[in-house]
Amino acid sequence: MAEPSGPYLRLSAAEQKRRRSRSIAIALALAFMVLLFYAVTIAKLGPQILNRPL
């Protein structure tokens, strides 16, 4: 891939690796939050989740 032409911060290989780890951790946390709120919604509403005007 061509190097970007504008002003930029050039990360070392170790810093790129750390950034990737952080990004994965944030993605996992966000995915977990989605699942958590889905599960809580089902647990709080139960069968009532289907009882709504369509």
Add this chain to the structure above:
Amino acid sequence: MSTLSPDLALPDLGLAVAPAAVGGNGEVRDYLALLKPRVMSLVVFTALVGMLVVHPAVNPIIAGSALLMIAVGAGASGCLNMWWDADIDAVMTRTRTRPIPAGRIHPDEALSIGLALSVGSVLALGLIANWLAAALLAGTIAFYVVVYSIGLKRWTDQNIVIGGLAGALPPVVADAAVTGRVGTESLVLCAVIFLWTPPHFWALALVKSSDYARAGIPMMPNVRGPDATRTRILLYTLVLVPFALLPVPLGFGGWLYGGVSLLAGAGMLALAVKVFAVRAGEEAGRVAMQLFGFSILYLFLLFAALLAEHGLGLFRAVPFL
């Protein structure tokens, strides 16, 4: 180490930013360390017991989610505490390897993460459980950060006495989360942790007094002297041990809890007496560290006994009076 491209002279800002000052370059474990995971685990444990004592049949998904938000709230306050105390953490041997003083995380990052997690955990707890629990969690975070960290810690030798309330509140928040009210049981558990905090921290402060002195923190041994601290440790323990038996006459501590509380309380009291009596030499420091270590075990045993009684169905009421 990252390097700035030649074009990044930031002419419009008129300054060059050193890469180390940019932040955002720590490892995942550094960010987790900001949340003080060991404190979080204690919070989860005491909150879980607070939940089970008042509502053993609570929905596990709601209970688990509420516990998670309480833990995140505790982590957020730990993060904000590290942000505020970075200067004193840097001069204390116990804390100088923390991510901010060690230069792995920028203070502004910690502030941002702490504030975001505080707001997020409070809102999520409100949505998952109820707004009383959310308000109590917000109050606990504010108390720990504003009242203890910013207000009391560098100002008075009563810092950990009053500030200990923040660490004692998780069972109350948990109670509110599952019942929508605050009951006697969780308030008693809160009081047990509250009374436990001074002898626990002062035992450590006796050994680490030079560390605290270097950081300018007015801990009890530095302000009133080690002997006055030993007296106070003994007095607090004399109040704590009988008070920790209160769940038995109140009906939510059974035979198991009563027995554990009596035996462990006797151990706690014996060590407090030993700390009071042994005042000089290496032995004094060794005994103080013994009390510090045993106090952790003592609190763990009390709550583990309640967990076994209410979580595993081992509760057998003591026919009292």
